[in-house]
Amino acid sequence: MDDTLLRLRGLTKAYPGVVANDDVSFDIGASEIHALLGENGAGKSTLVKMIFGLVQPDKGEMVLEGKPYAPSKPSDARQSGVAMVFQHFSLFNALDVAENVALGMETPPPLRDLARQIREVSEAYGLPLDPRRTVGTLSAGERQRVEIIRCLLQEPRLLIMDEPTSVLTPQEVEILFQTLLKLKSEGTSILYISHKLEEIRTLCDEATILRLGKNVGTCTPRDVTARQMAEMMVGSSFAAPEVRGGEAGDVLLECRALELPAPGAFGTPLRELSLEVRSGEVLGIGGVAGNGQDELLSALSGERLAPAGAIWFKGEDISRKGPVARRALGVLSAPEERLGHAAAPNMSLTENAVLTAARRKELVSGGFIDWAAAKGFAEEVIARFDVRTPGPGVAARALSGGNLQKYVVGREILQDPSVLVVNQPTWGVDAAAAAAIRQALLDLAGQGAAIICISQDLDELMEVSDRFAALNEGRLSRAVPVAELDIEKIGLMMGGAHDMEVAHAAG
Amino acid sequence: MDPVLLVVSIMVSATPILLAAIGEMVVEKSGVLNLGVEGMMITGAVMGFAIAVGTGSPLLGFAGAAVAGAALSLCFGVLTQYLLSNQVATGLGLTLVGLGLSALIGSNYEGQRAPSLGRLDIPLLGDIPVLGRMLFSHDVMVYASLALVAAVWAFLRLTRAGLILRAVGEDHESAHALGYKVVRIRLAAIAFGGACAGLGGAYVSLVRVPQWTEGMTAGAGWIALAIVVFASWRALGVLIGAYLFGGVTVIQLNLQAAGTTLPVEILSMSPYLITILVLVIISARGVHGAPGSLGRSFHASS
Numbered sequence: 001m002d003d004t005l006l007r008l009r010g011l012t013k014a015y016p017g018v019v020a021n022d023d024v025s026f027d028i029g030a031s032e033i034h035a036l037l038g039e040n041g042a043g044k045s046t047l048v049k050m051i052f053g054l055v056q057p058d059k060g061e062m063v064l065e066g067k068p069y070a071p072s073k074p075s076d077a078r079q080s081g082v083a084m085v086f087q088h089f090s091l092f093n094a095l096d097v098a099e100n101v102a103l104g105m106e107t108p109p110p111l112r113d114l115a116r117q118i119r120e121v122s123e124a125y126g127l128p129l130d131p132r133r134t135v136g137t138l139s140a141g142e143r144q145r146v147e148i149i150r151c152l153l154q155e156p157r158l159l160i161m162d163e164p165t166s167v168l169t170p171q172e173v174e175i176l177f178q179t180l181l182k183l184k185s186e187g188t189s190i191l192y193i194s195h196k197l198e199e200i201r202t203l204c205d206e207a208t209i210l211r212l213g214k215n216v217g218t219c220t221p222r223d224v225t226a227r228q229m230a231e232m233m234v235g236s237s238f239a240a241p242e243v244r245g246g247e248a249g250d251v252l253l254e255c256r257a258l259e260l261p262a263p264g265a266f267g268t269p270l271r272e273l274s275l276e277v278r279s280g281e282v283l284g285i286g287g288v289a290g291n292g293q294d295e296l297l298s299a300l301s302g303e304r305l306a307p308a309g310a311i312w313f314k315g316e317d318i319s320r321k322g323p324v325a326r327r328a329l330g331v332l333s334a335p336e337e338r339l340g341h342a343a344a345p346n347m348s349l350t351e352n353a354v355l356t357a358a359r360r361k362e363l364v365s366g367g368f369i370d371w372a373a374a375k376g377f378a379e380e381v382i383a384r385f386d387v388r389t390p391g392p393g394v395a396a397r398a399l400s401g402g403n404l405q406k407y408v409v410g411r412e413i414l415q416d417p418s419v420l421v422v423n424q425p426t427w428g429v430d431a432a433a434a435a436a437i438r439q440a441l442l443d444l445a446g447q448g449a450a451i452i453c454i455s456q457d458l459d460e461l462m463e464v465s466d467r468f469a470a471l472n473e474g475r476l477s478r479a480v481p482v483a484e485l486d487i488e489k490i491g492l493m494m495g496g497a498h499d500m501e502v503a504h505a506a507g
Numbered sequence: 508m509d510p511v512l513l514v515v516s517i518m519v520s521a522t523p524i525l526l527a528a529i530g531e532m533v534v535e536k537s538g539v540l541n542l543g544v545e546g547m548m549i550t551g552a553v554m555g556f557a558i559a560v561g562t563g564s565p566l567l568g569f570a571g572a573a574v575a576g577a578a579l580s581l582c583f584g585v586l587t588q589y590l591l592s593n594q595v596a597t598g599l600g601l602t603l604v605g606l607g608l609s610a611l612i613g614s615n616y617e618g619q620r621a622p623s624l625g626r627l628d629i630p631l632l633g634d635i636p637v638l639g640r641m642l643f644s645h646d647v648m649v650y651a652s653l654a655l656v657a658a659v660w661a662f663l664r665l666t667r668a669g670l671i672l673r674a675v676g677e678d679h680e681s682a683h684a685l686g687y688k689v690v691r692i693r694l695a696a697i698a699f700g701g702a703c704a705g706l707g708g709a710y711v712s713l714v715r716v717p718q719w720t721e722g723m724t725a726g727a728g729w730i731a732l733a734i735v736v737f738a739s740w741r742a743l744g745v746l747i748g749a750y751l752f753g754g755v756t757v758i759q760l761n762l763q764a765a766g767t768t769l770p771v772e773i774l775s776m777s778p779y780l781i782t783i784l785v786l787v788i789i790s791a792r793g794v795h796g797a798p799g800s801l802g803r804s805f806h807a808s809s
């Protein structure tokens with residue numbers, strides 16, 4: 001396209017231990033909806049933070065409408081006509097809509113005029129919103145409208161939207177798309193960040209795909225299939241899964257049409273979710289973040305009780321049993337969020353060991369904690385999983401993310417579970433340690449445990465799983481043996497084709 | 508009992524708490540919990556007294572007290588905002604430091620008398636019979652404190668700077684994402700709160716008593732803190748709370764002097780009990796509105 005609005009050249013940003021963006025270059029045309037696509041951790045957020053002035057690039061340059069553009073703070077960006085709608089809204093619950101809008105503007109008019117302008121803009125773009133409402137009382141979709149209107153009032157030339165649909169209902173998504181198309185027709189460019197392929201195909205003119213911080217290609221989403229985009233996003237490089245020998249044993253854990261309402265405003269309900277996992281088997285569950293991964297884990301761990309008859313362990317209904325009872329039976333879990341969920345941040349590693357392993361490792365006798373045994377167990381985890389820490393007396397929060405991850409996963413593995421549910425077991429862990437964790441999971445399966453591995457890392461799932469299923473909006477696809485999978489099937493399972501047969505027929 | 512004298516003494520007794528509480532309200536609105544109000548008040552009291560005695564000018568004394576309170580509060584600010592120390596512990600420490608420091612500075616001033624702050628008779632209004640003497644014939648600090656309450660209300664409610672301050676207290680992460688300087692705004696609020704507490708302390712040592720005795724603020728700072736909470740962080744609520752407390756204090760003193768049959772202990776307790784009771788009733792109806800980030804440390808991580 002000739003009339004380029006924003007030109008990015010060689011943007012590089014490194015954080016300690018990770019290069020978030022490596023020599024990223026692309027152009028955003030005027031009146032163009034440009035998609036920025038990539039898996040979690042591909043560097044999308046860092047890139048837009050640089051464009052919005054929240055982070056400064058180490059190297060590289062940006063050119064906005066022919067002029068050098070190097071915002072050192074968000075207000076520079078706003079003055080240059082760049083506005084951003086955040087993924088996690090930057091709103092103030094106790095303030096009303098007009099006050100929230102005023103806070104995001106450089107030179108806001110008096111509040112009374114502003115309220116009138118908000119009404120006008122919200123009507124013009126079909127985003128009804130009452131400026132006097134307190135933001136805390138609004139739904140997620142309405143909150144996003146506040147953010148969008150805040151941006152629109154400044155008449156931006158480039159609007160950045162960071163995963164705008166992740167918290168919206170389908171109806172709200174529809175309204176949002178109409179708004180964005182109207183903006184585009186008025187000459188505003190939009191940088192649209194997402195990893196939802198179908199969304200991008202409907203909405204966007206161009207797409208730039210990031211993988212591990214690098215720009216791996218640009219395409220026109222309408223002209224390519226979801227499969228081609230998924231290939232670029234995931235990289236077709238992942239190793240062909242080898243068929244592992246060994247027969248799967250008896251069914252250990254089974255979900256029968258599990259239904260659970262969403263836990264909160266931003267949660268995902270679980271819908272008719274059925275799965276079974278057998279002794280000696282690893283079931284890999286993929287899917288884009290926020291499609292029910294956390295909810296599935298808490299349903300299986302017992303943090304949230306399921307309706308009777310939904311979850312079975314060795315033929316026993318455990319739906320109404322809490323986490324402690326399930327742990328006693330041998331159903332263990334390691335959640336994704338390390339600090340505050342898997343581990344208590346301010347407690348030592350020994351204390352954290354007692355928290356989940358007290359019963360199975362007999363660390364408590366007669367109501368008293370056997371500290372020697374607890375310390376021994378913590379040291380065993382540290383040694384087996386190469387946790388880099390001065391010792392078991394260190395507080396969990398003092399460990400780096402990767403090291404703590406090794407500790408919380410290792411803590412569960414060493415308790416000899418019959419069923420282990422892990423969510424993102426190697427998130428933020430370096431390659432060597434990740435391989436060790438995966439090997440430990442495989443060894444555990446080899447000893448007859450059933451493992452459910454929820455992850456957003458497809459390479460990882462292909463490596464460890466025997467069967468693969470994908471979560472999409474709280475529904476779980478049929479589990480398919482990994483040996484039968486190819487990149488196209490995975491893309492369709494993840495990208496929202498709820499029923500693979502129908503999708504095949506259509507595509 | 509002379510009603511004119513009663514109202515006059517209520518206003519005098521309420522002013523120090525009003526000053527300290529309105530300052531602390533601004534601090535808490537910015538998301539910082541400074542429990543050192545008592546320490547800043549007593550420091551203001553001794554510094555104001557020393558400067559007023561030294562220069563002979565009570566107004567200079569008040570100015571010095573404000574500076575001293577602000578300086579002490581900035582120690583708290585640096586510790587909690589830059590070094591991320593715990594706000595509760597640091598605030599309590601500040602109170603202890605203030606009490607000790609003031610005793611040290613004030614030891615030479617025990618028994619001296621402060622130069623008095625003249626009454627400011629407002630022309631015309633001051634000539635109204637009864638009401639004039641009751642309401643319009645006070646020293647300048649009484650009017651200043653009332654003006655300050657109005658100014659704080661208008662600042663928080665009507666100005667953009669006030670909106671930003673509230674936003675920082677509500678959600679410092681969001682405010683940071685929008686590009687506001689969370690730490691700088693909080694330091695300014697902390698300094699303002701310190702200056703107000705200093706003024707309140709100086710009012711005790713220069714007007715209300717007026718002399719220096721060790722520990723003379725006698726818990727006024729703690730009452731100021733409680734009033735901010737029970738006033739649901741609203742300027743009008745702070746005004747009501749401070750005057751209520753001042754009023755009950757004066758009345759119970761008069762009752763004690765009149766020799767009622769009620770035990771003295773119950774009378775002495777009554778200002779605290781009644782103030783808290785009334786403010787609880789007020790705040791039970793409305794929204795509580797504690798700032799969302801109150802007491803939480805902020806560290807810009809990205």
